[in-house]
Amino acid sequence: MTDFPRDAILVVLETSASGVLEDAAPGLLGAAAAAGTPVALVLAAPGAGGSAATEAAALGAAQVLIAESADPAALGVPGVDALAAAAERVRPDAILISHSLNGRDLAGRYAVRSRSAVSADAIDVARDEEGVVAHHSVYGGAYNVASTATFGAPVITVRQGSIDARAAAQPEVSETLTVVPSGKPAARIDSFEEVVGSSSRPELRGAAKVVAGGRGLGSQEQFELVGQLADALGAAVGASRAAVDAGYIPQSHQVGQTGVSVSPQLYIALGISGAIQHRAGMQTAKTIVAVNKDGDAPIFEVADFGVVGDVFKVVPQLISALEARKK
Amino acid sequence: MKIIVLVKEVPDTYGDRKLNLETGLADRAASDVVLDEIGERALELALKYADANDGADVAVLTLAPEGATATIRKGLAMGADRAVHVCDEALLGADLGLTAEALAAAIRRQGFDLVVTGNVSTDGSGGMIPAMLAELLDVPHATGLSSVEIGDGVVSGTRPVESGVQQVSADLPAVISVTEALPEGRFPNFKGIMAAKKKPFEVLTLADLGVAADNPEMARSIMLTVAEKPPRASGVKILDEGDAGDKLADFLVANRLA
Numbered sequence: 001m002t003d004f005p006r007d008a009i010l011v012v013l014e015t016s017a018s019g020v021l022e023d024a025a026p027g028l029l030g031a032a033a034a035a036g037t038p039v040a041l042v043l044a045a046p047g048a049g050g051s052a053a054t055e056a057a058a059l060g061a062a063q064v065l066i067a068e069s070a071d072p073a074a075l076g077v078p079g080v081d082a083l084a085a086a087a088e089r090v091r092p093d094a095i096l097i098s099h100s101l102n103g104r105d106l107a108g109r110y111a112v113r114s115r116s117a118v119s120a121d122a123i124d125v126a127r128d129e130e131g132v133v134a135h136h137s138v139y140g141g142a143y144n145v146a147s148t149a150t151f152g153a154p155v156i157t158v159r160q161g162s163i164d165a166r167a168a169a170q171p172e173v174s175e176t177l178t179v180v181p182s183g184k185p186a187a188r189i190d191s192f193e194e195v196v197g198s199s200s201r202p203e204l205r206g207a208a209k210v211v212a213g214g215r216g217l218g219s220q221e222q223f224e225l226v227g228q229l230a231d232a233l234g235a236a237v238g239a240s241r242a243a244v245d246a247g248y249i250p251q252s253h254q255v256g257q258t259g260v261s262v263s264p265q266l267y268i269a270l271g272i273s274g275a276i277q278h279r280a281g282m283q284t285a286k287t288i289v290a291v292n293k294d295g296d297a298p299i300f301e302v303a304d305f306g307v308v309g310d311v312f313k314v315v316p317q318l319i320s321a322l323e324a325r326k327k
Numbered sequence: 328m329k330i331i332v333l334v335k336e337v338p339d340t341y342g343d344r345k346l347n348l349e350t351g352l353a354d355r356a357a358s359d360v361v362l363d364e365i366g367e368r369a370l371e372l373a374l375k376y377a378d379a380n381d382g383a384d385v386a387v388l389t390l391a392p393e394g395a396t397a398t399i400r401k402g403l404a405m406g407a408d409r410a411v412h413v414c415d416e417a418l419l420g421a422d423l424g425l426t427a428e429a430l431a432a433a434i435r436r437q438g439f440d441l442v443v444t445g446n447v448s449t450d451g452s453g454g455m456i457p458a459m460l461a462e463l464l465d466v467p468h469a470t471g472l473s474s475v476e477i478g479d480g481v482v483s484g485t486r487p488v489e490s491g492v493q494q495v496s497a498d499l500p501a502v503i504s505v506t507e508a509l510p511e512g513r514f515p516n517f518k519g520i521m522a523a524k525k526k527p528f529e530v531l532t533l534a535d536l537g538v539a540a541d542n543p544e545m546a547r548s549i550m551l552t553v554a555e556k557p558p559r560a561s562g563v564k565i566l567d568e569g570d571a572g573d574k575l576a577d578f579l580v581a582n583r584l585a
C-alpha cells in the first residue's frame with residue numbers, strides 16, 4: 001500500500017484502554033467521506049491495532065495506518081509523532097480529529113509542528129473548489145461561521161456528536177506505520193481508571209433526545225426523576241452546572257457554555273432556569289420543552305412547549321401518561 | 328518557582344455576545360467584557376501555591392487589544408505579582424497559531440517553571456493553546472486537570488478523559504490547563520486593588536517578541552463567512568392545573584417525539 005488517494009482526508013482515531021475505537025469514529029469517518037476519501041490513522045494501545053483497523057474499515061476508512069505506541073504512558077507526544085509520519089505519507093487535503101481533550105492536544109501540537117492552520121470545534125466539514133472548509137457554530141449557536149486554511153491541509157477538530165453522516169463500509173486495507181519518535185518531553189500517565197459505561201442510557205453527545213435537570217431537582221436522590229423520564233423516552237441525561245456543582249450528577253453530563261453542546265431532536269429542561277450559559281449548549285435543539293415553577297424563568301424564552309409547574313407533580317404524571325400510551 | 332498564568336478578556340457570557348458580520352471579529356462594543364472565569368480559577372491555583380510557598384513569582388500574561396488594561400489589572404488585584412500584556416494591531420483577528428506563537432515568545436522571554444491556563448475559553452472555545460504552547464516551548468503538557476498538585480520540580484493531577492480518569496505528572500518546566508472543577512478565583516480586596524496600581528505592568532509588541540504576523544511559511548486559518556442565526560421564538564406556555572403532564576404527553580406524541 002504505497003499509493004494514497006489524491007483526495008485523501010486523514011482521520012485520526014484513538015482507541016480506548018480496552019482497545020475499541022473512540023465514540024467519535026463513525027462521525028469523523030462520515031464527515032471525511034463527504035469531503036474526500038477517508039484514510040484512517042489508528043492510534044492504538046499495544047496489541048489493539050489490528051482489531052481497531054478492522055473496525056475503522058467497517059466504518060468507512062478506505063485505507064488504515066496503524067500506530068501502536070511504543071510508550072503508552074507518555075501523554076500525547078507519541079500520537080503527534082505518529083500523525084506527523086502519517087501526514088508525510090498520505091499528503092492529505094485535510095486532517096480530521098475529534099474535539100476531545102486528547103484530540104485538541106494532538107491537533108494543537110501537530111499544527112504547530114507542521115506549521116498548519118487549525119480550525120477548532122467544527123460541526124460540519126465540506127469541500128468546495130478551493131479546498132476543505134470547516135463549519136462552526138459559535139457563541140452558543142448564535143452564529144454560523146465557515147473557516148479554511150490560507151494554504152496546505154487544514155487540521156480540523158470536529159465537535160463530538162455533531163456529524164450524522166456515516167460512510168459506507170470498505171474492505172480492510174491496512175498497514176503498520178513506521179514512526180520515528182521525536183524525543184520531545186511528555187507528561188506521564190501514572191495510572192488510569194476506566195469508567196465503565198454506567199448505564200444503558202444513550203451517550204449525551206449526539207443523542208436524539210436529552211432530558212436535563214437543574215438545581216430545581218433539589219437533591220441527588222430526587223434527581224433520579226430526570227433519569228426516569230429519560231428512560232421512558234429513550235433519552236440521554238443532561239444537567240445544568242448548578243446541578244453538577246451540587247453533586248447531583250457527574251460533570252460529564254453538564255450541558256452549556258463550559259459543558260457539552262447538544263443539538264438533539266428533543267431537549268427537556270426540568271428545574272433549570274435557563275441562564276444564558278446553559279442555553280448556549282442546547283438552544284439549537286429542534287424542539288425544547290421546559291418545566292419550571294417560575295413562569296418568568298428565561299428557559300421559557302426558548303421553549304416550544306413550556307409548563308409552569310412543579311416537576312415533582314408534572315413529571316410523574318407525564319411518565320405514567322407515556323407508559324399508558326405504550327400499552 | 329516562576330508561574331505564568333494565562334488570562335483572557337472575553338465578552339461577558341451573562342450578556343448578549345455579538346460578532347461583526349463584516350469582519351467576523353468579536354464586536355467589543357456590543358458586550359461587557361470580563362476576565363474569563365476559567366482564567367481566574369487558573370490564577371487562584373497559582374496564588375494558593377504562592378500563599379503557601381516562599382519565593383513564588385506569579386505573572387499574568389494576556390494577548391489582547393489595547394483597551395484590556397483594566398481587565399488584566401484585576402489579576403494583579405487578586406494577587407499576581409506582575410502583568411504582561413502582548414498588544415499589537417497586527418494581532419487583530421489572530422488565529423490560534425499566531426496567538427500561540429506570540430504567547431510562547433512572551434513566556435520564553437519571562438522564563439518559567441510552570442505555565443497555567445484554563446482548559447477552554449468561553450469565547451474562542453478552541454482549547455488548543457496549552458498544547459500548542461507546550462510544543463513551541465518544548466515542554467510536557469498536562470491538560471484538562473480537575474485537580475492539581477504543584478510539587479518540587481514536578482506537577483501532577485487528575486485528568487478526566489473520554490473513557491476514564493488518568494493520574495498524570497510532568498517534570499517542570501511544563502504547561503498545564505485546568506477545568507472548572509477547580510475552586511473559583513478570590514475576590515480582589517481593597518488592599519489588593521490599591522497594590523495592583525504599583526505592580527509591574529509590561530506591554531509587549533510583536534516586534535519586541537520577534538514574531539511576524541505575516542510569516543509566509545505559516546498557514547493560517549481564515550474566516551470565509553459569518554451568518555447570524557435568527558433568535559428562537561418561544562412557543563406555548565401553559566400553567567399546570569393538574570393535567571400538564573398529560574398535555575405534555577399529548578404534545579410529545581403529536582410531534583412524534585415519544
Ligand SMILES: Cc1cc2nc3c(=O)[nH]c(=O)nc-3n(C[C@H](O)[C@H](O)[C@H](O)COP(=O)(O)OP(=O)(O)OC[C@H]3O[C@@H](n4cnc5c(N)ncnc54)[C@H](O)[C@@H]3O)c2cc1C
Pocket residue numbers: 213214215216217239240241242243254255256257258259260270271272273274275276277278281291292293294297309310311312340364365449
Ligand atoms: C463562565 C460561566 C460558564 C457557565 N457554564 C455553564 C454551563 O456550561 N452550563 C450551565 O448550566 N450553567 C453554566 N453556568 C452557570 C449559569 O450561569 C447558571 O448559574 C446555571 O445554569 C444555573 O443552573 P440551574 O438552572 O440548575 O439553577 P438555578 O438558576 O438555581 O435554577 C433552578 C430553577 O429551578 C426551578 N425550580 C426549583 N424547584 C422547582 C420545582 N420543584 N419544580 C420546577 N421548577 C423548580 C426554579 O424556578 C429555577 O428556575 C456558567 C456560568 C459562567 C459564569
